[in-house]
Amino acid sequence: MARFISRRLLLSLITLWLLTTIVFIIANVLPNDVGRTILGPFAPQETVDALNERLGTDRPIIVRYVDTILGVVTLDFGESYVTGQAVLPQLAAAIGRSAKLAGLALLITIPLAITAGLYAARRRDRPADRGIVLLGVTSSSIPEFVTGTILVVVVGVQLRLLPVLATPPPNADIPTQIRYLLMPATAMAIVYFGYIARMTRAGTIEVLQSDYTRTAMMKGLTTGQTMRRHVLRNALIPTVAVIAVQIGYLFGGIIAVEKIFNYNGMGQTMLFAAQRKDIPMLTAGAIVIGVVYMVATLAADMVMAWMNPRIRLDVER
Amino acid sequence: MDYSELDKVRRRAMPLQLDVVEAFAAGRLSRREFIQRATVLGLSMGSIGMVIAACSSTSSSPSASGAAPSQAASAAASSAPSTAPSAVAGGKIRIAIQRPVSIDPVGMQDLGGYGITAQSFEFLCTLNSAGNDIAPGLALKWTPNADGTVWTFDLRQGVKWHDGSPFTADDVVASMERLVAAGNSGLKGILPPGGAVATDANTVTFTLTGGNGNFPYLVSVFNAQTLITPKAYVAGTTLDKVPAGTGAWKLLTYNQQSGATFERNPDWWGGTTPLDGTEWIFFDTVGPMVTAYQGDQVDAIVQFDVLSGASLFDDPNFSIIATEAALHRQIWMRVDKGQFTDKRVRQALAYTFDRPALIQQLFKGRAQLGNDHVIWQGYPYFDPSVPQRVQDIPKAKQLLSDAGVTNLKATLYAGQLLEIPDLAVLLQSQAAQAGITLTPSVESLDTFYGAQWCPADPKDPPCSGAQELGIVDYGHRATPDVYLNAALKSKGIWNSSQYASAAFDAAFTEFQTAVGVDAQKTASGKIETILNDEVPIGLPYFYNYLAGNSKKFSGVYSSALGQMFFSATSQV
Numbered sequence A: 001m002a003r004f005i006s007r008r009l010l011l012s013l014i015t016l017w018l019l020t021t022i023v024f025i026i027a028n029v030l031p032n033d034v035g036r037t038i039l040g041p042f043a044p045q046e047t048v049d050a051l052n053e054r055l056g057t058d059r060p061i062i063v064r065y066v067d068t069i070l071g072v073v074t075l076d077f078g079e080s081y082v083t084g085q086a087v088l089p090q091l092a093a094a095i096g097r098s099a100k101l102a103g104l105a106l107l108i109t110i111p112l113a114i115t116a117g118l119y120a121a122r123r124r125d126r127p128a129d130r131g132i133v134l135l136g137v138t139s140s141s142i143p144e145f146v147t148g149t150i151l152v153v154v155v156g157v158q159l160r161l162l163p164v165l166a167t168p169p170p171n172a173d174i175p176t177q178i179r180y181l182l183m184p185a186t187a188m189a190i191v192y193f194g195y196i197a198r199m200t201r202a203g204t205i206e207v208l209q210s211d212y213t214r215t216a217m218m219k220g221l222t223t224g225q226t227m228r229r230h231v232l233r234n235a236l237i238p239t240v241a242v243i244a245v246q247i248g249y250l251f252g253g254i255i256a257v258e259k260i261f262n263y264n265g266m267g268q269t270m271l272f273a274a275q276r277k278d279i280p281m282l283t284a285g286a287i288v289i290g291v292v293y294m295v296a297t298l299a300a301d302m303v304m305a306w307m308n309p310r311i312r313l314d315v316e317r
Numbered sequence B: 001m002d003y004s005e006l007d008k009v010r011r012r013a014m015p016l017q018l019d020v021v022e023a024f025a026a027g028r029l030s031r032r033e034f035i036q037r038a039t040v041l042g043l044s045m046g047s048i049g050m051v052i053a054a055c056s057s058t059s060s061s062p063s064a065s066g067a068a069p070s071q072a073a074s075a076a077a078s079s080a081p082s083t084a085p086s087a088v089a090g091g092k093i094r095i096a097i098q099r100p101v102s103i104d105p106v107g108m109q110d111l112g113g114y115g116i117t118a119q120s121f122e123f124l125c126t127l128n129s130a131g132n133d134i135a136p137g138l139a140l141k142w143t144p145n146a147d148g149t150v151w152t153f154d155l156r157q158g159v160k161w162h163d164g165s166p167f168t169a170d171d172v173v174a175s176m177e178r179l180v181a182a183g184n185s186g187l188k189g190i191l192p193p194g195g196a197v198a199t200d201a202n203t204v205t206f207t208l209t210g211g212n213g214n215f216p217y218l219v220s221v222f223n224a225q226t227l228i229t230p231k232a233y234v235a236g237t238t239l240d241k242v243p244a245g246t247g248a249w250k251l252l253t254y255n256q257q258s259g260a261t262f263e264r265n266p267d268w269w270g271g272t273t274p275l276d277g278t279e280w281i282f283f284d285t286v287g288p289m290v291t292a293y294q295g296d297q298v299d300a301i302v303q304f305d306v307l308s309g310a311s312l313f314d315d316p317n318f319s320i321i322a323t324e325a326a327l328h329r330q331i332w333m334r335v336d337k338g339q340f341t342d343k344r345v346r347q348a349l350a351y352t353f354d355r356p357a358l359i360q361q362l363f364k365g366r367a368q369l370g371n372d373h374v375i376w377q378g379y380p381y382f383d384p385s386v387p388q389r390v391q392d393i394p395k396a397k398q399l400l401s402d403a404g405v406t407n408l409k410a411t412l413y414a415g416q417l418l419e420i421p422d423l424a425v426l427l428q429s430q431a432a433q434a435g436i437t438l439t440p441s442v443e444s445l446d447t448f449y450g451a452q453w454c455p456a457d458p459k460d461p462p463c464s465g466a467q468e469l470g471i472v473d474y475g476h477r478a479t480p481d482v483y484l485n486a487a488l489k490s491k492g493i494w495n496s497s498q499y500a501s502a503a504f505d506a507a508f509t510e511f512q513t514a515v516g517v518d519a520q521k522t523a524s525g526k527i528e529t530i531l532n533d534e535v536p537i538g539l540p541y542f543y544n545y546l547a548g549n550s551k552k553f554s555g556v557y558s559s560a561l562g563q564m565f566f567s568a569t570s571q572v
Helices: A002-029 A034-039 A045-055 A061-074 A087-122 A127-141 A144-158 A174-208 A211-219 A223-235 A237-252 A255-260 A266-275 A279-307 A309-316 B003-012 B015-025 B031-040 B045-055 B067-079 B111-120 B169-181 B286-294 B343-351 B355-363 B393-402 B420-432 B445-453 B481-488 B502-513 B517-534
Strands: B092-098 B125-127 B134-136 B139-144 B150-155 B196-200 B203-207 B249-255 B259-264 B277-283 B318-333 B367-369 B409-415 B437-443 B469-474 B541-550
Touching: A002 A061, A002 A279, A034 A045, A061 A279, A087 A127, A087 A174, A087 A223, A087 A237, A087 A266, A087 A279, A127 A174, A144 A174, A144 A255, A144 B286, A174 A223, A174 A237, A174 A255, A211 A223, A223 A237, A237 A266, A237 A279, A255 A266, A255 B286, A266 A279, B003 B015, B003 B045, B015 B031, B015 B045, B015 B517, B031 B045, B031 B134, B092 B111, B092 B286, B111 B249, B111 B259, B111 B277, B134 B139, B150 B169, B169 B196, B169 B203, B249 B277, B277 B286, B318 B343, B318 B420, B343 B393, B343 B517, B355 B367, B355 B420, B355 B541, B409 B420, B409 B445, B420 B437, B420 B469, B437 B445, B445 B469, B481 B502, B502 B517
Parallel strands: B092 B277, B409 B437, B409 B469
Antiparallel strands: B125 B134, B139 B150, B150 B203, B196 B203, B249 B259, B259 B277, B318 B469, B318 B541, B367 B541
């Protein structure tokens, strides 16, 4: 297991370097100059040039690239070109917000979706199964910004059951924060429910048809025992992989939901940084999201390896 | 006409003030124009009232003529809180505002920054409670010399900074020097370095490069960066890094990601504000602002557009603040190269604009006709004699034919802002009626400004890298100097059309140096005529600035530059 993990970590470092390089290249070929973007179109050119010099954006690209790599290594991403404040604290705050929203969405989705998938698989081709599949397909087809808008209008505006803005007041307690995040989390959960439920259903059906499951049943194990000891850990392997990928997306890709609920997570932060050519923030944000993906997939691989020892043995051989 | 009363004012008025008084007495200015001009020129409210009363031929009773003085008086008292009879003291108001990019008082360029900084800092000339003109702020009185080259501002006494230190003339001088050094677009070429001098602790004298009858506007709320900051401030200092101010509200918290909070300044010179504090929530688009109001999470919206805020107009619990303003869009056309070098082609395009339809479709009527020049009808020197251009498709076709142009095709560049993308589409369909094919190309504002409107290269002349056709936005200005100087004067810093006309430049110089009403109107008339004829820019409308608040609150007023004021606000 240790060799497995260390090999994965090494691969992650190489991935991180590649990611940093790609982000740097993209950020530096975007049109417009940084000083002009920050100061606006009306600032005198001398002021723009002075700012570019102060920010170092007029240095050779190789020098800036080396600076970027060193910054990643030392976790010093510099200062935001837009706010002049250190990037890391701002990013940490945005990650915190995204983590809360993603966490709540997963907390709602995972138990419901897995339960629904297992239930459907055990009643294959019966009305309950068809209903859950249909529900899953429908909910996955509706974009999260559509469900978000519907929730805002119905639940937030018409019924006034939940706040329409997702940002809670400062120092709000956990129940209050959950109350504020419930609508956007639900909007996301509705979309991912179908995907995870169907993946669970498919995995469970395959395992239920396998020889070892049939053997377990014929040995005299109850259905519940069979499900717990033999079916679940094999059926959920693909589901774990899917959830891991979704975690990365939930952190950085839900700009539409963040906009509807005016929630300043990683999505909005990155979009703002890209629009303003705030290269330090953009670079740091992309790396952080990359790290989240890597950590999530590594964690998923470890969970799968624990669930199915053959996976890590294959690698170690 | 009560000449004895009029003479009382005449005897003590300065030459510029006298000119305005005579113009009103002779009927060349309306009452509204007179109040506006006289206020700018520093005529006292009492004198204004006396002139109006004296010139009123059928109604000389105090109650009838009291309308103007009370209006003027309310302008003067706009900074003092007034509590409505049914008002409830205390509480907070929650305001939705565009996310500020910067709250550096000198360097900020966006409405979010203007709105936040104006809570703590103040102007020499602030906004009147009607939201449409200036009123005494940190300056109680201002007086020009005979030719408008020197302005003397008497400062309000007893004002303190939030840290308790006294506000003095030195703070004003230091603030002005910072602005001049930063190249403030309103003061550039008007106030030279060292032009502001503290003659004593409560008096500042401004010596200008030339006569300027509009100078108070340039150090007012309408030149958003001219907030008065402490002497010790340095360029680049932001409000959150060094909270300060003389205003009614002290900054408590600021987070660029989420919002800001202010608490009452108990030592404010204007008295005790009815509210305890204000809470500002930052948004990136208008839609969520409207939703937040509908979900009872905000009480006021600093700015919204007609289309995104459509539901607010039908909401009986929402009070709309609609300010007629000089906000507009310019459709620039390169006069030096490309397909629009011939004046007739530019005129042809302008003749395809169906301006009333644009106003109705984009603003539901909440805009005023533009006539392809930048002199807004609300300016006191607007000359209405220039015929209003209307849509005339046959004429457009004829002009194109005369110019020998057939099958005109052009890309219409525009930035993603409010109604501009919709304007581009409407212009496309209107121009098509005359056989002109326009292809809209809409980009994010950041990209558009630097790539299409005014690229940094080539540097000389400025904006010479601009596309041949595009739409750009302009915010409200209390005087048109910035539009004329930057966008239209030869080698102006925002001159995307590369317009270079000796006649226009001469008319602009005449306007700038004109210090009498008649002289300004004459020069303004020339400018309007030249621009309407040569059409370096199409300008179809001036639209209203829209803001609003829940009727649970009263006493909210707003400028057309994103500054909303709550010193007189109370819960109902």
